[in-house]
Amino acid sequence: MPIDASHVGRTYPPAPPHTVTRDEIDAFARALGAEPTEEAPLTFAMKLAAPAWASLFADAELGLALERTVHADQTFDVVRPIHAGDVATSALTIDKVRSRGNQDFVTVVVDVAVDGQTAVVSTSTFLCTREAQ
Amino acid sequence: MTELVEGQLIGPMEVDVDRAMIAAYAAASGDHNPIHVDDAAAQALGLPGVIAHGMWTMGAALRVVDQVLPGARITRAFTRFGRPLVLPAEGPTRLRVVGTVTSVDDDGATLALEANAFVGESDERIAKLEVRVG
Numbered sequence: 001m002p003i004d005a006s007h008v009g010r011t012y013p014p015a016p017p018h019t020v021t022r023d024e025i026d027a028f029a030r031a032l033g034a035e036p037t038e039e040a041p042l043t044f045a046m047k048l049a050a051p052a053w054a055s056l057f058a059d060a061e062l063g064l065a066l067e068r069t070v071h072a073d074q075t076f077d078v079v080r081p082i083h084a085g086d087v088a089t090s091a092l093t094i095d096k097v098r099s100r101g102n103q104d105f106v107t108v109v110v111d112v113a114v115d116g117q118t119a120v121v122s123t124s125t126f127l128c129t130r131e132a133q
Numbered sequence: 134m135t136e137l138v139e140g141q142l143i144g145p146m147e148v149d150v151d152r153a154m155i156a157a158y159a160a161a162s163g164d165h166n167p168i169h170v171d172d173a174a175a176q177a178l179g180l181p182g183v184i185a186h187g188m189w190t191m192g193a194a195l196r197v198v199d200q201v202l203p204g205a206r207i208t209r210a211f212t213r214f215g216r217p218l219v220l221p222a223e224g225p226t227r228l229r230v231v232g233t234v235t236s237v238d239d240d241g242a243t244l245a246l247e248a249n250a251f252v253g254e255s256d257e258r259i260a261k262l263e264v265r266v267g
Binding site: 024027028030032034041042043046047051066067068069070071073074075129 | 148149150154157158160161162163164165166167168174177178186187188189191192193195196199206207208209210211212213214217
């Protein structure tokens with residue numbers, strides 16, 4: 001059974017803590033064509049949110065798969081920027097599900113926390129194509 | 134935020150992107166969706182070939198804020214993705230970012246940005262962003 005509105009509100013336990021390194025901030029900045037800086041680029045929060053997506057795609061009941069997923073929109077609300085040395089955890093909640101034909105628009109909110117305090121809230125809408133029958 | 138005025142133009146800023154850069158982004162971001170590195174996976178979703186991560190486009194486009202307002206704090210950034218940024222097998226694709234300051238107040242300013250790329254034979258809107266700085 002594919003994902004539907006009844007899954008709204010479902011949350012998953014936080015992904016294991018991740019310690020941000022200077023090297024990974026540098027590699028991320030360079031992949032954007034930017035010079036590395038002390039502070040991580042805003043979208044680096046997505047790297048910290050990615051482990052939380054794993055719980056979404058691992059939830060067999062939803063029938064989602066990364067390779068059938070395209071990003072439709074993205075919001076970051078920033079409480080404080082991410083720096084090297086931050087120990088971050090991320091936890092995902094399904095916020096909205098809208099279905100159209102064999103596709104579902106799934107909005108998820110990932111709370112990226114450092115030392116237990118929200119640093120960045122990442123809200124993503126994904127266009128998920130259902131598995132061919 | 135006295136340095137910005139309503140209606141002020143932002144950019145343009147240009148960034149060249151190719152498949153190698155997107156492979157590096159996949160490794161650096163941990164987003165290993167195969168549609169960004171494997172033509173067959175992209176074609177299975179009806180795309181002509183591999184596409185850049187939307188998050189790459191958002192991250193690259195937001196660099197214009199650092200150029201215009203070095204050290205500015207982005208408090209909120211929203212991106213709606215338009216056409217996918219399809220990457221040819223060889224050579225770079227140029228992403229061009231332009232925008233305007235839509236409002237300025239005591240707490241900061243709001244910017245509207247567009248990221249466009251010359252894809253195939255026409256200029257395509259890849260993403261629209263709304264950015265709050267303060």
